[in-house]
Amino acid sequence: MTLTATSFDWVRQLVHRESAIVLQPGKEYLVEARLLPMAQQRGMSGVSELVESVRNRPDPATTRRIVEALTTNETSWFRDGDPFTALTSTVLPQLLAARRPDERLQIWSAACSSGQEAYTIAMLLADALPNAPTRVSITATDLSQQMVERTRAGRFSQLEVNRGLPATMLVRHFTRSGNEWEIAPALRRMITASECNLAAPLPRMGPFDVVYLRNVLIYFDLPTKQAILTRVRQLMRPDGWLFLGAAETTLGVDENWERVVLGRGSAYRPRKGA
Amino acid sequence: MTLQEAPPITALLDPETVQSIADEIWPTLVGDGEAFVPVPVAPPAEVVSAWVTISGPWNGAVVLTCAPATAGALAESVLMTRPPTVVDDEDVADALGELANVLGGNIKSVLPGPSSLGLPQIGSAPTTGRLDDVCRVNGQWRGQSLTITVQGATQALHPSGTEVPQ
């Protein structure tokens, strides 16, 4: 049974309301592919049957699972390289010089997926600073409860550690556990993971010195991007740094940011007086 | 090597771990969307096996067994979109052997180490003297029977590799 137009529309609206993710017409195949396993698990014949059943008997746990199933959690270690090179070569030295030694640096991996971004940062800081666990705290958040739990667990499959993690870091910071790899407890303790919907009012957090908001704005429409950039800026220190994904920019979206070229990549900083 | 009794394989490895390893290998090595499904089907009349041996604190072999036609289809799938399009017997032995090798290496890493891996072999499954000492997943691929057997042995099945001076 294929997905009916009403079912698709219902899913599209649900996902937009709960996550701000935009599912354009034409993404029927995506909805079908992501929800079919859930439908099958419940002994249902297809996605439309699943949708009909939650429409008739609303159930927050199931709607939540539907929304989570439609997030794209693709990620890797040191993704795109530059934002991490810039952290140790430019951002960290400047922040260390600007802050008191007893001030904890606060870094946020917003939309952290399974945690590779946050742990990439933790490994770099642990290698760069002898007192990293007391000097820095890393907040990792995602809309998806499942992703937050994975980040907390700090366990990665063989296929995941193969994606961009330098072998020297694998052997230095991970131990094998069955056929998975587990991050060192000291690094795991540097990270606090929690659920957070970027498209809704943000909880009290920060103020952050560095924010990684990468490969998530691409899923939103322009007003949502603007609202998120505004809220994120309000949680940042005035001399903080924002890293976006390779295909993302504040230019033409929110003029309250200044783009700075760092090596081969770029970062954004709150514009003075904004 | 050591004649000291190693723990039985069932104390070291469970079928779920073997399955999770196969779950990583099939989509990457056999092809996009491919899966080793852990639901047994009737075993074929004629079978061929590819295996690698493991020597160390635990001795034994990791064996992949299926019908010759399934082995041919696996080889075609592994080599898909890559020339030559016609697979010969050597291609089949090579592809099945490499599947056994990748399974074996990943299973070895879950077992007590350090240990070494033998080169892939193909033919009828090795006999080892501890035939009751197995962890086996009977399953299927594209509806055809496929079995992964992790088989304990009383002694090392291959000479330990040459050590490289550091």
Add this chain to the structure above:
Amino acid sequence: MRALVIDDSRAMRRIVGSILKDFGFEVREAGDGQQALDALQEGKAEGWVPDLCCIDWNMPVMDGLQFVVAVRANPELRQVTLMMVTTESETGQIVKALAAGAHEYLIKPFTADALRDKLALLGLLPEEVSA
């Protein structure tokens, strides 16, 4: 860019080789460590030095670790980047290969994306691909 793919499985040589070709590499193959040393010797005569060697661990005649040691002992081959591509994945073995002079380590099974990520780490991706 030039690569030498060293694996006793021709299926694996084809898989690694075809991904590397997609990234613009000119690829040669060898079936074991000794054949690979011979290929390097022959290449030298025609001015063909690889930028990258992808090296399986378990092979007949000369294994991948012995090959790494042999290449590292040869000052003429100092520029060559060495990456293990193997199913061997015990922590101790990864450490051993890195200590012997391998620059990176990719565990089988791997996806084309994973190989690409490693090439990016090693600075061996052409600009248009890494963009």
